[in-house]
Amino acid sequence: MSNTESDSNKSNNKSNIISLRVDEExxxxxxxxxxxxxxxxxxxxxxxxxxxxxxxxxxxxxDSMIIGQNFLRGLFDIADEQGxxxxxxxxxxxxxxxxxxHLIDLEVKKDLDTMxxxxxxGIGPNEANWFNKINFQEKDNDKIRVYGIHAxxxxxxxxxxxxxxxxxxxxxxxxxxxDESNISDTTIRLEFxxxxxxxxxxxxxxx
Numbered sequence: 001m002s003n004t005e006s007d008s009n010k011s012n013n014k015s016n017i018i019s020l021r022v023d024e025e026x027x028x029x030x031x032x033x034x035x036x037x038x039x040x041x042x043x044x045x046x047x048x049x050x051x052x053x054x055x056x057x058x059x060x061x062x063d064s065m066i067i068g069q070n071f072l073r074g075l076f077d078i079a080d081e082q083g084x085x086x087x088x089x090x091x092x093x094x095x096x097x098x099x100x101x102h103l104i105d106l107e108v109k110k111d112l113d114t115m116x117x118x119x120x121x122g123i124g125p126n127e128a129n130w131f132n133k134i135n136f137q138e139k140d141n142d143k144i145r146v147y148g149i150h151a152x153x154x155x156x157x158x159x160x161x162x163x164x165x166x167x168x169x170x171x172x173x174x175x176x177x178x179d180e181s182n183i184s185d186t187t188i189r190l191e192f193x194x195x196x197x198x199x200x201x202x203x204x205x206x207x
């Protein structure tokens with residue numbers, strides 16, 4: 001390795017020390033959260049800062065606003081089922097347009113893995129916080145399973161199911177496998193498969 005490369009690595013790994021003055025209440029809260037999460041205070045502060053910056057970027061980029069979970073839960077409680085389904089489709093349509101523009105800006109390929117990675121990161125606990133935990137899994141090359149845990153209600157689960165069903169159909173020609181999918185008050189488990197396979201299977205049955 002050349003001296004230039006070595007110096008560059010040292011520069012990239014360089015850390016700085018700053019002092020921070022906080023009141024006693026904040027200090028005690030910092031200690032408590034640090035112990036609960038088994039994190040050093042410095043690491044907790046770094047993570048908190050990065051999450052705050054990411055959230056601010058997300059809100060500004062997507063022209064979004066923060067609303068409380070209780071408020072959102074209440075809206076889904078009083079909304080009728082068909083209205084929730086239509087809302088999910090409408091938000092899916094808006095999201096597709098914004099996502100495609102985002103990919104053009106980044107000059108990256110529009111593929112399923114890129115979309116789902118960006119999507120689950122964006123609505124996960126570190127950004128928009130729709131879900132406490134959300135992930136996806138590719139199965140047998142033509143199946144995708146999305147599963148998550150949230151703290152709202154079944155109305156939100158229905159909204160998300162409608163939202164993602166529309167998004168997957170319009171963007172990637174994949175259909176929801178109803179037999180392998182279910183939602184509850186706090187969980188979603190949705191499986192999608194290529195609609196081409198569905199057509200092929202139907203043709204085989206007719207033969």
